[in-house]
Amino acid sequence: xxxxxxxxxxxxxxxxxxxxxxxxxxxxxxxxxxxxxxxxxxxxxxxxxxxxxxxxxxxxxxxxxxxxxxxxxxxxxxxxxxxxxxxxxxxxxxxxxxxxxxxxxxxxxxxxxxxxxxxxxxxxxxxxxxxxxxxxxxxxxxxxxxxxxxxxxxxxxxxxxxxxxxxxxxxxxxxxxxxxxxxxxxxxxxxxxxxxxxxxxxxxxxxxxxxxxxxxxxxxxxxxxxxxxxxxxxxxxxxxxxxxxxxxxxxxxxxxxxxxxxxxxxxxxxxxxxxxxxxxxxxxxxxxxxxxxxxxxxxxxxxxxxxxxxxxxxxxxxxxxxxxxxxxxxx
Ligand code: SAM
Ligand code: SF4
Numbered sequence: 001x002x003x004x005x006x007x008x009x010x011x012x013x014x015x016x017x018x019x020x021x022x023x024x025x026x027x028x029x030x031x032x033x034x035x036x037x038x039x040x041x042x043x044x045x046x047x048x049x050x051x052x053x054x055x056x057x058x059x060x061x062x063x064x065x066x067x068x069x070x071x072x073x074x075x076x077x078x079x080x081x082x083x084x085x086x087x088x089x090x091x092x093x094x095x096x097x098x099x100x101x102x103x104x105x106x107x108x109x110x111x112x113x114x115x116x117x118x119x120x121x122x123x124x125x126x127x128x129x130x131x132x133x134x135x136x137x138x139x140x141x142x143x144x145x146x147x148x149x150x151x152x153x154x155x156x157x158x159x160x161x162x163x164x165x166x167x168x169x170x171x172x173x174x175x176x177x178x179x180x181x182x183x184x185x186x187x188x189x190x191x192x193x194x195x196x197x198x199x200x201x202x203x204x205x206x207x208x209x210x211x212x213x214x215x216x217x218x219x220x221x222x223x224x225x226x227x228x229x230x231x232x233x234x235x236x237x238x239x240x241x242x243x244x245x246x247x248x249x250x251x252x253x254x255x256x257x258x259x260x261x262x263x264x265x266x267x268x269x270x271x272x273x274x275x276x277x278x279x280x281x282x283x284x285x286x287x288x289x290x291x292x293x294x295x296x297x298x299x300x301x302x303x304x305x306x307x308x309x310x311x312x313x314x315x316x317x318x319x320x321x322x323x324x325x326x327x328x329x330x331x
Contacts, residue, residue, distance in 0.1 A: 004302055006229075006259040007047075007056050011075065012037060012064040013264045017093050017137075018129030019117075021161060021190060025129040038266045038282050040071045044078040046262070046281060049291035050298055058087040064264065067096040073107045080108030089113065091159065093128070095137065097144030101151045113157040113186075114145055118167045119174065127166065149181070157184040157244070162210065164190075164202045175214045178241030186231055186244035207232070207245035214243065230256060260305075268298065270305045277301050 013032050018025035038046075047059065059079055066072060079088050089111035090104070097114070104112075118124040121138035128137060149156055158177065162168050171187070178185050190204040211234065214220055218236040220243070230253045231244030247253075254271075261269045266282025279297055 002256055002258040003055060004258055004260060004305060005056050006058040006060070007051055008060045008062055008259055008261045009043065010063050010262065010264045011061055011066045011069045011072070014068055015063060015065040015093070016068060016095055017065065019127055020129055021127075021163065032265050036282075037264045040075050040078065042266070042282065042285055043075065045291060046266075046285070046294070047079060048082055050281070050295045052082060052084045053295055054298055054302065057084055059085065060089045060091060062091040065093055065095070066090055067092050067100060072100075073103055076104060076107040076109050087111065091115070094141045094144035094148070098140070098147045101144065101147040101153070105151045105153065110153060111155060111157075112148055112153045113159050114141070114148065115159045115161075116141060116145065117160055117163070118170055120170070123167055123170070127163070149183070154182070155184050156182070157186055159186050159188055161188045161190050162205050164205055166202070168205055171210050171213055172217055175236065175243055178243060179236055179239045181241055183241040184244060185241065186246055188246045189249040191249060204249050206250040207247040208250065211245065257305075260301075268301065270301055277304055
């Protein structure tokens with residue numbers, strides 16, 4: 001069993017996109033009231049006084065869309081300033097990134113993952129919803145990616161969810177982005193969580209099938225850059241960047257799981273795939289429970305985690321009955 005030292009922090013449940021597989025615009029969304037979202041000071045207190053003493057040293061800011069937080073730079077600065085923090089990364093849709101990239105870098109952020117499911121503005125608009133005629137969205141995201149690269153984010157990773165019949169014909173074009181640039185493209189198997197009507201019956205394509213397509217075109221070698229996470233990393237021979245495959249549907253990597261998730265309203269969740277054991281840290285903190293007591297409760301949850309990890313997989317109900325969606329959990 002891996003040490004659990006990685007916390008994914010959802011900073012906000014709202015988003016400026018409505019990706020069909022995450023927050024489809026065919027549904028009504030009820031978001032948290034601002035007062036119910038963990039404030040930056042509360043979050044930093046939890047990181048410093050609860051998670052770091054328990055051995056957490058790697059953190060990711062996600063959402064919803066983390067760049068919608070007006071205090072995002074303060075949060076980055078606050079976490080980077082803690083000497084025990086070995087790694088801070090962010091996952092963003094990059095729509096707001098271009099004007100913020102330099103400031104984020106100066107605040108101390110170095111690693112960024114950007115979701116980019118298509119190189120075609122029309123397909124992108126269909127996937128990210130809201131206004132499917134608005135092809136400018138893709139251009140704004142692309143400008144954000146270029147800016148992040150120019151500013152020096154490294155590694156710069158692009159997350160691609162492959163949806164059968166929607167963007168799977170772009171696999172080679174997306175993989176080709178890694179040839180001349182030091183970009184790391186990570187293909188994520190499409191998960192049956194929160195999918196809207198448009199995408200619900202499409203199934204998913206196993207990573208091995210994507211690798212076969214790429215291997216047939218260029219060949220594939222095992223990459224040099226092994227990340228901290230669940231991605232299997234490969235490389236097109238001679239390419240500057242790498243190709244990662246996150247195969248949570250076709251493989252079970254629960255036994256390698258090194259993470260917990262904190263939602264924007266302060267619920268700590270030990271496993272993405274089930275809701276067993278969740279702890280409401282925000283309410284406890286606001287009720288005056290000391291960080292020392294919270295630390296003990298999180299420690300107990302850490303001890304239970306190995307048991308919780310396999311629960312839904314074994315019962316065969318993976319993804320069937322979540323009360324929270326990916327945008328609330330943070331992916
Ligand atoms: N808004 C940010 C973004 O899109 O990068 C961060 C939050 S988003 C929930 C984090 C990641 O979860 C994204 O890379 C997204 O593609 C992925 N995701 C969301 N729903 C998914 C699903 N049903 N299957 C696989 N990945 C999903
Ligand atoms: Fe928003 Fe990210 Fe979900 Fe898309 S995947 S709706 S960008 S939170």
